Amino acid sequence: MIKTIILFIVGLILICLGGDRLVDAAVAIAKKMGIPQIVVGATIVSIGTTLPEVLVSTTAAFDGSAAIATGNAFGSIICNTSLIAGLTQTIRPSKKIGAASIRWRSIFFFAVLLAMNIYAYLTEQFNRPAGIVLLLLFAVYAYLNIRRAGAEGEGAEEGAAEENVVVWKQLLILVVCAGLLYVGANLLVDNGILIAEALGVPERVIAVTFIALGTSLPEFVTSVVSIIKGYGNVGLGNIIGANILNMLLVIGIPAAIAGIPVEQSTIRVDMPLAFCVMAVLLIPILIRKKSSRIQGILLLAIYVAYCAVSFAG
Template sequence: MDLEVATCIAFFLLGLAMLVKGGDIFVDGSLWIARKFGISELVIGATVVSIGTTLPELTVSATAAVTGHAGIAYGNAIGSVICNTALIAGLSLLIRPVAVSRRSIANNVIFFFAAAVLYTLSAVIFGGIPRMVGALLLTFFVFYCVWTLEHGGESRVQRVEGSMAKEVVLMILGAAAVYLGSRLVVENAEQFAIWMKVPEEVVALTMVALGTSLPELATAVIALKKKHGALSLGNILGANLFNLVLVSGLASLMVPTPVDLPSVMSDLVVMFFVMLVLTLPILVRGRGSRIQGLVLLAAYGLYAFALYH
């Protein structure tokens, strides 16, 4: 095996290991905070956990924007929403369908689709995301976090061991390990894409989006293993919203992001479709199902296949 390829694989595997361990620490810290302050798992997942797991998307899109790679900045945000919903939520529902408060998820769903409509209208009207819309998206992000945390006291405050300072430090260390691990995975995945001669936008919508969504995947798997499915679902919903309002908002505020509407319309349609498949049944029944998981995974498989053919 070529030494460069072997090194690439080794760093890729190291990144995966850091994701798993960092995600484990991060989830434990998040659960501690939820119990300490009586905040529901879904809400803590949709705010604190989502901010941590969205750091890779934020870094990649901001860097891409300032270095003139608008295709990656756009593709990473939309691709991550599709990946989070169709692949990660699909796998989560297939492994363990979760029951959640319909009122809690309704709030998250309303915020997401409001942001998605704003994002789409901006692409149609302005041909991209100008600074004005970027600033509006960031304002939306702040309002969402404040409103959600203020209305998130659905659980009973519990006695927990340990100190706030210790848990916060551990959460930061866990988030750092997740972030660094995801960078190792993304950078080495991108190297494979270069060797395969895959277009930038396609790489962003699939490989980079999948790589920067690995924190969400690690968090989802670990949360499910610990039987905290609501935290996993909340993380996915929060991360999806943050990809639109925080990641795209900040990138567009730094450098306005042009969008070629005819070429991205199919991506936006897929984004709306998979979010509807994920959220509507839960809004109606108050729980997910394995059938949803299968539909979402099939949608992601068809989407990825279409991009590469």
């Protein structure tokens, strides 16, 4: 048990260090290239912070733990949105958000999630063809980010560009920090699973709580550090981008490799709830171009209720 606690603490330290430097590097790149913080958060940062989910779900699929693969993906979306975004928006609501940067990503997210929910309801699985389609959609999403980067850059945040920033060095820092985030999250997840199994917690509950929270810690640390450093839009963009990648990659990769069945509880509870919490977060922002503390409090209440119901069930 002492070893487990030590490894847990080491994982937490690695995540905190990686998240801190990752935010600095991402903001430096945004200022240097004149790109809005929310765009960098939804692309470069979200890819780095989503690596734990991708690797955990792929490994779980190979090990035959399908409930972990699907539960981790949609549990992470719920955790990212209701807990992490809920907490950050309660502490410091986002202001002056570029609606254009969020609008098309929101439409993309809701359309893909709705299609996935219908497909899972009809087939009770994400088979290889479905996984391949999700990976193709990732290619489309990446292309749209590249194509629209210039137009979205016109609304970049005020402030002079960082003249002394060397982009390739900052990208290298991002890669190293993403590695630290992965190693740290992996230590936390492994030890969290051991604790949960010792308490007799079911596999799906482990996936949507312990594993989802553990693999979402990079997003959590990144979002909190962004607020502390005054770059709140990086954290918001990271949440949106990470949620999209959770569907396209965290489900897409293991599905394309081996195909994964989907539990009824995921179809009837986790996927619809993921849709609802993202609607609570994004719709007011699209209308008002800013968030409110009420949204954050509501999202936190939803997450508490979700965890309580998951454990009670």
